[in-house]
Amino acid sequence: MTATYADFSASFAVPSARLEGFIAAHQFERPTLVIDLDRVETQYRALATGLGPAAIHYAVKANPAPEIIDRLIALGSHFDAASRGEIELCLGLGAHPDTISFGNTVKRVSDIAFAHRAGITLFAADASEEIEKIAAHAPGAEVYIRLLVEASGADWPLTRKFGTTRDTALRLMAQARDLGLRPAGLSFHVGSQTRDPAMWGATLDQVAAVWQAAEEAGFALDLLNIGGGFPAFYGEAIPHPTAYAGAVMAQVAQRFPEGIRIMAEPGRGMVAEAGMIAAEVLLVARKSEDDLHRWVYLDIGKFSGLAETMDEAIRYQFVTPHDGEATGPCILAGPSCDSADVLYEKRPVALPMALKSGDRVLIRNCGAYTSSYSSVGFNGFPPLDVVVI
Structure with a gap:
């Protein structure tokens, strides 16, 4: 599936008249963000259609409004949490622990232990010490290793701070296995506000090469977390979210084994x-x-x-x-x-x-x-x- 700017839909380019009408009818004493929950649902459904078999893990950090989390739970969304606070928010609103991944690669020991007690079994890591912390405080958990990828052309790049190299990723998988964890797969982030799905190609090539190396080293990976990057409209044309997500998934299918679990973590593309x-x-x-x-x-x-x-x-x-x-x-x-x-x-x-x-x-x-x-x-x-x- 190839997304073109012909697939761009004006109805997704600007908020509904409902927002402007609500603001026009009210006075505000200070700067106020008004959120249209129905629009969040529209975006969720559009992305879910394009992503197909991929599980949506909404990036809670994008907007943690309880009303948004509640609506997404009702829609069947999963969640990417970056902290204990975000985990507590989701659990408190009724999300099942199986639907929450602890996606921050830098975690407090007590928060890892809390997440484990709460029933969360999926954790991200990109460093040896983090693997040790997870093994000690969430024994038997699944871990996915975040890779350091080159800049893709995103408006908001997310390189350097998070992720690790190919060789280190393989060492971390071995360490996780030896400490009783299950090295389930890989994750990456192409960069926030990646406006063109074609920008994903080179990044997916990098990740696929590491995946192949891991398989050759004897690791039976079955989880690929493609992260976020799904764009919002800020004045420059972007494809319709269904077409965009479909184009990304077509590129994933070309490079990775059929039948693996795939996670996606839209934040901006869901609520902006x-x-x-x-x-x-x-x-x-x-x-x-x-x-x-x-x-x-x-x-x-x-x-x-x-x-x-x-x-x-x-x-x-x-x-x-x-x-x-x-x-x-x-x-x-x-x-x-x-x-x-x-x-x-x-x-x-x-x-x-x-x-x-x-x-x-x-x-x-x-x-x-x-x-x-x-x-x-x-x-x-x-x-x-x-x-x-």
């Missing part, structure tokens, strides 16, 4: 387009009379939910009361007293010239990695509020 932030302009100013760019300051910034503007990697879209009027470039910044709290400066944003203090600004497709990144109150600004409809 289900959310919209209602924000407010605090100030519009120029640094001098001949300054080419206005500075537009919002009541939300990097520390209150928009951390993914770091390096201007994720380019959010904005709706203002003056859309359709003349626009000009501006530097967009947050409200805090930290000079790093600038959202877009290298590539200024075109916003209406009439924009002024007090105007409401809507930020589209913000359902992922906003509320979960928001600080508890840097500079005394309240954390991002969340409303689920």
